Amino acid sequence: MKVVTMNHCITNEKWKLISTKLAARKASRKSEVADGRSVSRRGSRKSETPVPTGPALKFVEEFITNNSIAIFSKSWCPWCSKAKEVFNSHGLKYGVIELDLDENGANIQQALKYISGQKTVPNIYINNRHIGGYSELYPIFETGVLDDVCSGGQIDFEYDLVIIGGGSGGLAAAREASGFGKKVALCDFVVPSPLGTKWGLGGTCVNVGCIPKKLMHRASQIRNDMSDALDFGWEFNKEGVAHNWEKMVTQVQSYIKSLNFGYRKMLMENNVKYFNAFGSFVDKHTLKLKTDTTESIISARNFIIATGGRPKYPDIPGAKQFCITSDDLFSMKHRPGKVLVVGASYVALECAGFLNGLGYDTSVMVRSILLRGFDQQMAEKIEEHMISCGVKFIKNTVPTSFKKNDKTGAITTLGETNGKKTFSGAFDTILLAVGREACTAKLNLEGIGVKIHPTSKRIIVDEKERTSVPTIFAIGDVADEKPELTPVAIQAGKLLAMRLYNMSTQLMDYKNVPTSVFTPCEYGCVGFTEAEAITKHGEAKIDVYHQEFAYLEGVITEKAPKSYAKLIVLKEEKDELVIGAHIFCPNAGEIIQGFALGIRMGAKKKDFDDLVGIHPTVAEVFTTLTITKSSGKSAGATGC
Ligand code: FAD
Ligand code: NDP
16 A cells, blocks of 8 residues: 655644544444444444445554544545645645555545545545545635644634624625625724714725715816806806805715615625624634723634724824814815815825815825826826816925914914925815825734734735734735725625635736726826836837827816826737726726726737727727827827
């Protein structure tokens, strides 16, 4: 018999325990066989397998006893290879019998079926415990408990999975995991902002992010539509039109409440236990749940951390006392008045855009550049257009203090431009949009060995969203170096649950994630920026097809932004591979979503050219791009 026996992950005490158990089982099996019963090692299931001959039975029993991990395999079987790969990749030594290469293979397989009740291979035992085949082994390693199982640790807990954070990622993971019949719990708790704002279940996107932002973006666009309406022949007294901030906030908040309710209902319908409590780890399988009045403990085999992030505050006088953030803006009871927005990325520009559009005097304080990380040609177009809408930009400036005048309520802001104390201004509302920090500080991650990035404080995860503790995962904004976007958190949560509980091997693909900046004129993009493409491939290898254009709906108002689209291509690839698409125009988000599919599927410039446009639309511009930047020809707007 050819046996590959490798070393064992088993202690002497455990040896004794196993030998005793095995001896006891042998004795009981003997009596069962004697009185005509046969019981498998899996439990009390009766096997119809005829009682095999003594030597094979003895061999199998000894092999299982002598190898802490014992695999009965067939050399040609792909599932057996996969099982061996699992142990190899975890550095675990195993003993293996290739039944097809063994002269007594048939007898051994018959004995194995008698003992385990399983006919197929691989047939795996760990520490004398029957695991089953690859499909039973799979969840053990995918959920990170393989080491626990090998060292004889506990593997049954109150919950299969507990999710910390009920935002975009957490809710998606909970729904998916419960769909696979797992016992799932989710805890969500909103720590009030320094000004006391709090909200319901659903996380940032629903309560203080995408949803209220997009609704307010729409509210501000209606003002433009009304102004356009006059040019299109509608007649009404423009002076008589006013915007009611309080009414808009009430409407938006009422919609948000319906979403909060919907999520509670979804959890209930999916049998996910919901705790409105703040979670922090006691150990890697135990979570403390704290409300304002109670404290309790739950245990789970696996955890997903999906705690997202919260706005940062600069460490300067008055920031937390007098300024608001996006956490407070969307439920603000009074009109914002004259606004200063500090920061120049997504949150700052989107909020500045709709506040200005709603009629509030709005300034943006920019430390360095607009939209770091985005295509800078497109960022310039956004700035130009926002200036034309009336937004003021205070460049190269940072605030140094905020002080409120108790009589007038105005907040005096002092700032430094290029290091010199030159800026001073009074505003009714200061909106800080200087980035977000991950909610990791109070989870006791250090205490349980979950590693966070030293500067970003986000959780370090591998390509399977696994943290440094193999039973704990992290998704969404709290995970390091991932795009902070709702669909990314949702997709990551869903795919993770499928990998954990449905034998999926699909990883979250963080490349070519499309996004849109909802500034007054939107900007949508997917793939490389020009600067990234040059850095990655070199200037000589890329080209840019581009076109400025007038969108038809705006042509007679003369107030419409000059729209612009560009495709970045790899010239050397046959038919030119498109590696980036950018568009600046109304509803850019809607347009780029569809084209992102093409780029994901490896579309070439020729595919874009072969695609028949829909006329007259804005999106058709991508089907008619002929001017390259390298040609030096003008990409100025042309007729239809
Ligand atoms: P979150 O949605 O932040 O959810 C985390 C939840 O966990 C929160 O409810 C939090 O209170 C809770 N929590 C934290 N710690 C604990 C704890 N210890 N115990 C229990 N609960 C805890 N993305 C887009 O795709 N499109 C947009 O248009 C867009 N607009 C945005 C506009 C703004 C103003 C902001 C701020 C963000 C925007 N985003 C947008 C980003 C998007 O909101 C986030 O990427 C997304 O919400 C991240 O989801 P998440 O599940 O990782 O975390
Ligand atoms: P970002 O981290 O993207 O940007 C922070 C901005 O604040 C930068 O302009 C930065 O300037 C500036 N800043 C940082 N510190 C200071 C300071 N001390 N003083 C002055 N300015 C400062 O954060 P956001 O909050 O805008 O966005 C967070 C994330 O939320 C985004 O990455 C995005 O993924 C997501 N989001 C998505 C949206 C969408 O999909 N439409 C909308 C809104 C948010 P500098 O460049 O100099 O560092």
